[in-house]
Amino acid sequence: MVNNPIDDNPALNHSANETFPDADAYDPAVHAMRVSSPSAHIDMSLTAVIAAMVLGTTALITISVLPILLAALVSAGKIDTRAIGQIATGEMLGLATGSAFGAGLLRRGSFRLKILAAAAFLIAINIICWSIDAEIPLLLARTASGLLEGVLLAASMMVITYTKNPEKMNSYFMSASVVPMILCSYALPAEVTARGPDYAFTLLACFGVVSILAGLRLPVSFPVQTQDHRGDPAVLAPPWAKLGIFAVLVQFTATGAALTYAVQLAKEMSISDATVGVALAGLTISGMVSAFIVGWVGWKLKESVVLPLGALCQAITVAIMCYSHAPALYVTEMCLFGALWNGLITYALKMLIGLDPSRRLALLLQPVSMLGLAVGPLLASLVVGENDVTPAFASSAALYSFGGGLFLIVFGKIRSKDRRMVAT
Template sequence: MIAEATVVSGRTLALSILIGSCALLVLGVHPVLLGALVQEGRIAEAQVGNLVTIEMLAIVPGSLAGIALLRRTGVSIVAGLAGLAIVAINLFLMGQAGMTTLALARAASGFGEGVLVAVALVAISRVVRVERASAIFLAVQTLLQAIVAASLPAIAIAGSRVDAALAALACAGLIAAAAAVILPSRLSPTEPDSERGAITPASLTALCCAGLFLGAIVSVWGYFGLWLIHYGYPPTFEGMAVSLCLVAQVVGALVAARFGERLPNRKTIIACAIAGAGLVAAFYLGRGSTGAIIGVSIAFGFVWLFTLPFFAGWLVEIDPGRRAVLYLTAFQLGGAALLPSLAGIAVGAYSINAALAFAAAAFLLLAVAASLAVRNKAATR
């Protein structure tokens, strides 16, 4: 529990969640943006995974820097400057091409996005019911992503879908900067615990599994738009599939929030990992059917956000002191950054379908690792 005097108001929480959701809009825009970059000849197909890796990795130090800055500086200044930086970077990228320029700019944007995410994380950490606030954060960010993803494929700026996606990200940065002005002058993280938060082999296994799960998800998500283009589907169909997937994510998060406490954490993770591998296979098998792709997209989105809360529950089971769970976001983002890059190598060596095969293998590896962790715990009793 936290002291009553340090609990943030509902207004502050709502604004902070809006700011964090604007920062993470890029996750919903990625499939459209990356597919359009390749289609317009701005990057090569095999470089898609690298761009995902660069931006996702940059969010990690950005969030850590944001937490450090919030200890010393007012939240309006920190979030306002980060939001304006995101606006400037995305406007600069309009009309730009080439991996070097795009990589440097997306890294800088990812760092700014991480700073904005820190605002939401600090606010959520200062409410009584963290789980409910986290579920609301997941729902809001995903709904925002769904709305934008559904709109983007039908919009072009001077004939460019890339520039339309960049304009959407710039608008999100502007909204975040405006919301930051309304926040109270201070929104500081709680003081760090003096206890050592050593990661045990058991908690490290759970953390690595969390990284594998989100890495496998993003390996599919980052290449999804390009995969649809490869099989001849129009941008409007892509937008519909992506937006329905995002809506299903919201449903998955809310179902987990409502019923998650009744389910065993590790067994649920194992079942969902196996389901993830099956859904990846279903994408490939149903590649010629619009109905099949829509159905699998919805199921994929549901499994995505339904599963994520169970990793926190697993870590709390391992470490009731809740020190290991502090590393969860870093491991998840690390997996989401590194695995798509490895998937990109497979795509370059084989074909776009290699991204699906890679993701399925990661899901199955996660299921095996989590199963062995269960057995190891049982063996030590």
């Protein structure tokens, strides 16, 4: 059994306030093992990991605040209902883009300084939004805000992904990040309705201040890979790794399609607004509980079993939702939907780390999930009728099933490779 170079070398252990050494300050071979081996992790203080989770939470909070904010902008006469989807898509795509390219931006130079700068610009944009009254400037401002939020999310995921137990830490992060979302969903609608959209912009700016405080507890810089390992098969992700990340994209596209039309489906089935509120709260809470359970004990289960089986359960869940005319059944289905959604994220992370031990592929989990949540509603809008949204759930079920099939192919490839390695 090969010893972990990080555990065996005290020089590679770092606290949240230390600067990581440059590549020429230590043996390049050790550096290559550190960032490219299956056990490639970076020892950080608990304070740094918690700060990363707080940073990621402030980036994701816009998901719960944005619908409330956009409704307030409509009530204030600053935008019309048509612009709601455009601005929401702009910010979500910005979030996906920022988190996709943020890791590359943050790897070199001052990790902490770039985080602080992104948070400062985010505060400034939300303050500027107080004085914007036109749709196009608002669209541009919220898209820019999404890009900065994506960079903060990328920083958070870089720290979490390179911890010793990334699956466990990611589950705790997903569970903890839901708590402020629940509070915002419960408390904000009445406050924003009474005080106007500027109140929501102020709240988002305050979250930017929290991002700065969290950023101060993160490492000054992040380790970079200076060695070219493209010719070394030991550190290469297999060709089907792209198929794995595509399967994740399909799963989140299905989630976005169903989630967007869940409330409208309830209205078409004459389910009361009070029941819908309970169902949405149940969806969020069940997702939090599911993520916590996975982080506590469930992360040890094999992703090769959980992901395909989970995709099948998701397909069945959204299919049954179309027939959930009874309020109790609708609430139950929404809770199951949320539990599966959040609970399976950790297993997707395990799969990506298994496919690419350098963990670069794992850093794409958040941007790909955001992209899927943004694309799903667009695809669903192409199939729904004027007074019938059930085709959105049928397409969602089909996508879940397709994604489950892709997972089976990926894990089949992995098992085939393992057998060949044993034979040789």
